[in-house]
Amino acid sequence: MAAPRTLFDKIWDAHVVDRQEDGTCLLYIDRHLVHEVTSPQAFEGLRLAGRKVRRPDATLAVPDHNVPTSNRAQGIADEESRIQVDTLTKNCADFDVPFIPMNDVRQGIVHIIGPEQGLTQPGMTIVCGDSHTSTHGAFGALAFGIGTSEVEHVLATQTLYQRPAKNMRVSVDGPLPVGITSKDLILAIIGRLGTAGGTGHVIEYAGEAIRSLSMEGRMTVCNMSIEAGARAGLIAPDDTTFEYLKGRVFSPKGAAWEQAVELWRSLPSDEGAHYDKEVHLSASEIEPLVTWGTSPEDVLPITGSIPGPEAGRDANKAKAIERSLEYMGLKAGQKLTDVAIDKVFIGSCTNGRIEDLREVAQVVEGRRVAESVYAMIVPGSGLVKEQAEAEGLDRIFTEAGFDWREPGCSMCLAMNADKLEPGERCASTSNRNFEGRQGPGGRTHLMSPAMAAAAAIYGHLADVRELAC
Ligand SMILES: CC(C)[C@H](C(=O)O)[C@@H](O)C(=O)O
Numbered sequence: 012m013a014a015p016r017t018l019f020d021k022i023w024d025a026h027v028v029d030r031q032e033d034g035t036c037l038l039y040i041d042r043h044l045v046h047e048v049t050s051p052q053a054f055e056g057l058r059l060a061g062r063k064v065r066r067p068d069a070t071l072a073v074p075d076h077n078v079p080t081s082n083r084a085q086g087i088a089d090e091e092s093r094i095q096v097d098t099l100t101k102n103c104a105d106f107d108v109p110f111i112p113m114n115d116v117r118q119g120i121v122h123i124i125g126p127e128q129g130l131t132q133p134g135m136t137i138v139c140g141d142s143h144t145s146t147h148g149a150f151g152a153l154a155f156g157i158g159t160s161e162v163e164h165v166l167a168t169q170t171l172y173q174r175p176a177k178n179m180r181v182s183v184d185g186p187l188p189v190g191i192t193s194k195d196l197i198l199a200i201i202g203r204l205g206t207a208g209g210t211g212h213v214i215e216y217a218g219e220a221i222r223s224l225s226m227e228g229r230m231t232v233c234n235m236s237i238e239a240g241a242r243a244g245l246i247a248p249d250d251t252t253f254e255y256l257k258g259r260v261f262s263p264k265g266a267a268w269e270q271a272v273e274l275w276r277s278l279p280s281d282e283g284a285h286y287d288k289e290v291h292l293s294a295s296e297i298e299p300l301v302t303w304g305t306s307p308e309d310v311l312p313i314t315g316s317i318p319g320p321e322a323g324r325d326a327n328k329a330k331a332i333e334r335s336l337e338y339m340g341l342k343a344g345q346k347l348t349d350v351a352i353d354k355v356f357i358g359s360c361t362n363g364r365i366e367d368l369r370e371v372a373q374v375v376e377g378r379r380v381a382e383s384v385y386a387m388i389v390p391g392s393g394l395v396k397e398q399a400e401a402e403g404l405d406r407i408f409t410e411a412g413f414d415w416r417e418p419g420c421s422m423c424l425a426m427n428a429d430k431l432e433p434g435e436r437c438a439s440t441s442n443r444n445f446e447g448r449q450g451p452g453g454r455t456h457l458m459s460p461a462m463a464a465a466a467a468i469y470g471h472l473a474d475v476r477e478l479a480c
C-alpha cells in the first residue's frame with residue numbers, strides 16, 4: 012500500500028514536472044489569474060524576450076485594485092490608476108489574454124471572480140501575483156500568491172519552481188455557536204497561531220465547524236491564511252463544493268462533470284496522513300472578534316478591553332503593543348465597545364460576496380447608520396452587485412444610510428480614490444490592519460460583516476449579538 016497522503020501532497024505530486032536534487036520542483040500551473048498591479052513588468056519581460064503567453068486559455072485578467080467605485084462612466088480620474096488599468100488592457104490585447112474590462116458586469120476582485128466563473132476547481136494549482144490567492148484553497152485547490160518575476164515565468168511557461176511546503180492541520184471542533192461567522196473563526200485561528208505561526212506551511216482546515224461552512228464562508232477562512240504566515244490554505248472538497256461549482260461558466264459539463272467529481276472525491280487527505288503540525292480549536296469558545304492593533308493577530312472578543320504592554324509575551328511584543336496603541340490612538344484598559352468609529356468599509360476579497368451582504372442586510376434592515384459615521388458597501392464583483400440588487404439588498408442599505416458602490420478592492424487598500432484620512436478610524440471587513448493600509452494615518456479594526464454593520468449603527472465598536480433580530 013502506498014503511504015497515506017494529505018490533500019496538499021496529492022495536488023503537489025500530480026503537478027510535478029521535474030524534481031531537483033535539493034527538493035525544488037517545477038510545478039505545472041492549471042490557472043493563472045492576473046491583475047493590473049503585479050503584471051506590467053511581467054508582460055514587459057515577455058515583450059523584450061520576444062515570447063508569447065504559453066496558455067492564454069488558462070489565464071484570466073481583470074482590473075480590481077485601481078478601479079474607482081463610483082462614477083465609472085467618466086473613466087478613471089487618477090492618472091496613475093488610469094495608466095495601470097490601461098496598461099493591463101493593452102497587454103491583454105497584445106498577448107491574447109482573456110480580459111474582463113472595468114465596465115463589464117463580470118468585473119470584480121480577482122479572488123471573487125475566479126470561483127464565481129467556475130475557474131477555480133478542486134485539485135488544481137492556481138497562482139496570481141497577489142497574496143490573497145489563498146482564497147481559492149476553499150475548493151481544495153493549491154492556490155498561492157507569486158511575485159512579478161514568477162508571473163512572467165508562468166505566463167511564458169505555465170510552470171513554476173517551488174519548494175514543497177510543510178503540512179499543518181487546523182481543526183475547529185464542534186458546531187459554530189449561533190451568530191458566530193467564518194470571519195470570527197479565521198480571526199480566532201490567526202489570534203491563536205500568530206502572524207508567523209503558519210510560516211513554511213500549507214494549512215488544511217478541518218473539523219465540524221469548517222465542514223459546516225458554505226463555500227463563501229470557506230473562502231473567507233482560506234483568504235486570511237496568508238495573515239497567519241502560511242503559504243496557502245486548503246479545505247477538502249465535498250458535496251458543498253460540487254454543488255457550488257455545478258453549472259458555472261467554466262465548470263465541466265455532462266460526462267466531463269461526472270468524471271471530474273469522481274476525481275475530486277479522491278482528493279481529501281487519507282486516513283493516517285502525516286501533518287508536521289496539528290492545532291485544535293474549540294468552536295464553542297469563539298466569540299465575535301475585532302482587532303485592536305496593527306497586526307491581524309491582535310484580536311480580542313468584542314466584550315474585551317484594550318491590552319497594555321504587559322500583555323506582550325516578550326519585550327519585543329510589549330514594544331509592539333505600545334507602538335500599536337499610539338498609532339491606533341487607544342489607551343490600555345479602554346473597553347472595545349467604547350471605541351468610536353468614523354467610517355465603515357464592507358467589502359474586499361475576504362467579505363465582499365453575496366452571503367456577506369445578506370448578513371449585513373439582516374442587521375441593518377429598518378435601522379440607520381449613526382450620524383457621525385460614513386459607511387460604504389462595495390460588492391466584490393458586478394455579479395454580486397446584480398444579485399444583491401435582485402434581492403433588494405441595495406434598497407435596505409441605502410435606506411439605512413449606506414453608500415452602495417461599484418465593485419473593486421476599494422478601501423481595503425489605498426490604491427484608488429477610497430481612502431481613510433489621517434487619524435480616521437474604520438470598522439472594516441477586509442483582511443489587513445497594517446499602519447497606513449487604508450490610507451496614511453488611517454486606523455483599521457478588522458471584523459465580520461455583521462459586526463461592521465453593528466458598528467455602523469451604533470457609531471462605535473459593538474456586539475452584534477445585542478442587535479440580534
Ligand atoms: C497589490 C497586491 C500585490 C497585494 C497583495 O499581494 O496581496 C494586495 O492585493 C494586498 O491585499 O495587499
Ligand code: SF4
Nearest residue numbers: 143359360420423424
Ligand atoms: S480586496 Fe484587498 S486583499 Fe483582496 S486583492 Fe484587493 S487589495 Fe488585496
